[in-house]
Amino acid sequence: MRFGRSWTGQIAESLFAVLFPSDCRICSTPLVRISRLPVCQECLDAMRPTAGGVCSICGERLFSPYAFIGSESESRCGLCRRIEPAFARAAAYGSYESGLRELIHLLKYGGVRPAANVLGRMLVEAIAALEAGFPADSMALIPVPLHRTKLRQRGFNQAELIARAAMKVWQPGGRLRLCAGVLERKRETASQIGLTSHQRRENLRGAFGVAQPELVKGHEVLVVDDVYTTGATVSECARVLRRAGATKVWVATVARTLKISAQHVEIRPGGNAETDENGAEDVPLAKAVGI
Numbered sequence: 001m002r003f004g005r006s007w008t009g010q011i012a013e014s015l016f017a018v019l020f021p022s023d024c025r026i027c028s029t030p031l032v033r034i035s036r037l038p039v040c041q042e043c044l045d046a047m048r049p050t051a052g053g054v055c056s057i058c059g060e061r062l063f064s065p066y067a068f069i070g071s072e073s074e075s076r077c078g079l080c081r082r083i084e085p086a087f088a089r090a091a092a093y094g095s096y097e098s099g100l101r102e103l104i105h106l107l108k109y110g111g112v113r114p115a116a117n118v119l120g121r122m123l124v125e126a127i128a129a130l131e132a133g134f135p136a137d138s139m140a141l142i143p144v145p146l147h148r149t150k151l152r153q154r155g156f157n158q159a160e161l162i163a164r165a166a167m168k169v170w171q172p173g174g175r176l177r178l179c180a181g182v183l184e185r186k187r188e189t190a191s192q193i194g195l196t197s198h199q200r201r202e203n204l205r206g207a208f209g210v211a212q213p214e215l216v217k218g219h220e221v222l223v224v225d226d227v228y229t230t231g232a233t234v235s236e237c238a239r240v241l242r243r244a245g246a247t248k249v250w251v252a253t254v255a256r257t258l259k260i261s262a263q264h265v266e267i268r269p270g271g272n273a274e275t276d277e278n279g280a281e282d283v284p285l286a287k288a289v290g291i
Helices: 002-019 041-045 078-082 098-108 115-133 148-154 158-169 197-204 232-243
Strands: 089-095 139-143 176-178 183-185 208-210 220-228 248-256 259-261 281-284
Touching: 041 098, 089 098, 089 115, 098 115, 098 158, 098 220, 098 248, 115 158, 115 220, 115 248, 139 158, 158 176, 158 220, 183 232, 197 232, 208 232, 220 232, 232 248
Parallel strands: 089 248, 139 176, 139 220, 220 248
Antiparallel strands: 183 208, 259 281
16 A cells, blocks of 8 residues: 555656656756655755754854853853843854755745745744744744835735744744734845945844734744844844733744855955954854855
8 A cells, every 4th residue: 555655756756756847946857756845855964953053042143152151051152241132042053054044035036925935934943943942831923014115015024924834833832923914124124245244233123123012021032034134123123021020032934144264265355354362363254155
């Protein structure tokens, strides 16, 4: 019987490949399996979680040996040692590069909504990394909102779609409640692409508001988004939520822009890179690959 199912499945997939030829939207390999998501299994399998030491607060990749002094749970990047973030802790599934970046773009800019299901499962893993610190009672899960103009243009909020997909597979006790209307984007902001960290913060200042403060006052909350780039967006969200009475704000994202050691990056003439306290150059991965 098992052989019969396998045989009929192979027939169906062969017919699909002939009648509806399509290529993987990431690697361009011809697709032979029936799926609503135009991405091959090999590309999906290559989207691995972040490996190596990361900051216990913001999730940035760590290179300095001084960052690991003490227990691993207390390792902090230079920025988090100097400045206390507005959020308690941020976690991400993987690095914002290669196939994972392309999958997010398929959803965000290509309108391929089935991608949200895969990204939602990745978000669950990021949330699980934070779960040990969550309160015993229920907690609001709040997607970063889009301005109504952008929402009308795109037709959906990718953070909310990913959050809804994550909630379908999230199991532990049902403590998380999706609260999509808590945060609102009060004004439209310029694109963050190409802006420095300072410019991003200024661009987002006053952009968010809390539409339902009764749901956050006196409670811990979880903010979710597709990508953590410099942290400007989630930090601004955390600030307004705390001003509205949230006792603690956690952050989970599917992907995060990570630094890479400059020894692995070709610095072109005229290029700039920041040098850390040990003399090693750290370059944001997005900058290194031209994102």
